Amino acid sequence: MEWFASQSHVIQALLATLFTWAVTALGAAMVFFFKTINKKVLDAMLGFAAGVMIAASYWSLLAPAIAMSEAAGGLPWVPAVVGFLLGGVFLFAADKLIPHVHPGFKKGDSEGPKTSWQRSVLLVLAITIHNIPEGLAVGVAFGAVAAGLPSAAIGGAIALALGIGIQNFPEGAAVSVPLRREGMTRRKSFAYGQASGIVEPIAGVLGAFAVVRMQPILPYALAFAAGAMIYVVIEELVPESQASKHSDVATVGTMLGFTVMMLLDVALG
Numbered sequence: 001m002e003w004f005a006s007q008s009h010v011i012q013a014l015l016a017t018l019f020t021w022a023v024t025a026l027g028a029a030m031v032f033f034f035k036t037i038n039k040k041v042l043d044a045m046l047g048f049a050a051g052v053m054i055a056a057s058y059w060s061l062l063a064p065a066i067a068m069s070e071a072a073g074g075l076p077w078v079p080a081v082v083g084f085l086l087g088g089v090f091l092f093a094a095d096k097l098i099p100h101v102h103p104g105f106k107k108g109d110s111e112g113p114k115t116s117w118q119r120s121v122l123l124v125l126a127i128t129i130h131n132i133p134e135g136l137a138v139g140v141a142f143g144a145v146a147a148g149l150p151s152a153a154i155g156g157a158i159a160l161a162l163g164i165g166i167q168n169f170p171e172g173a174a175v176s177v178p179l180r181r182e183g184m185t186r187r188k189s190f191a192y193g194q195a196s197g198i199v200e201p202i203a204g205v206l207g208a209f210a211v212v213r214m215q216p217i218l219p220y221a222l223a224f225a226a227g228a229m230i231y232v233v234i235e236e237l238v239p240e241s242q243a244s245k246h247s248d249v250a251t252v253g254t255m256l257g258f259t260v261m262m263l264l265d266v267a268l269g
Contacts, residue, residue: 042170043247047253143212145157
């Protein structure tokens with residue numbers, strides 16, 4: 001912990017997002033053991049991921065953004081509102097501009113521009129789109145610590161990385177296992193599954209690098225990541241987890257995910 005704390009904020013963000021990528025790869029590695037995932041289990045995991053992201057959006061992102069704005073003497077709600085809505089707009093635009101298909105759906109149900117790309121590529125793109133704000137959130141959190149803001153703590157940034165990492169596990173599995181079920185080799189299915197997490201270290205490093213050099217945008221950046229993550233939860237995770245007859249299990253998973261993330265943030269932050 002002391003060694004980690006002694007590193008620069010960019011290195012901290014890189015290491016933290018490499019961890020979140022590694023957990024995505026760990027989830028994708030489930031393809032070496034299973035050809036299918038029980039739908040009930042998958043719904044519970046998706047619900048858990050939704051709960052983690054909802055809690056992280058408030059405890060790790062919006063609350064610090066409001067506190068920073070308050071400390072700076074401005075209207076505390078302005079960066080939170082503006083950044084939050086911009087995050088949603090960013091994901092909305094990405095949904096419309098990037099062809100992708102969500103896990104559990106057929107290629108004919110793809111969103112965005114029409115394309116001849118294989119379903120495997122579209123699946124990876126779907127997860128990649130909402131991994132961008134997750135990586136950005138972690139990077140911005142470590143950047144806030146480096147900026148010396150009283151509402152930011154290294155423990156809180158680590159808690160956010162842990163929470164994002166935990167909820168990345170089902171995302172990796174949600175890509176690799178369906179591809180294996182459709183006849184793709186285990187190795188290739190794993191490669192596609194873990195590839196969806198590559199964007200997190202990139203977004204994390206960019207976020208950490210940018211906010212320290214442009215400190216006035218920090219509250220906006222935190223709220224932006226929160227808005228993007230809430231968009232993902234409402235647009236993708238909740239509908240997918242509630243689509244089958246296991247909605248109660250998915251709801252319990254969401255409650256547990258929220259509780260775990262809240263506990264991590266309060267205990268470590």
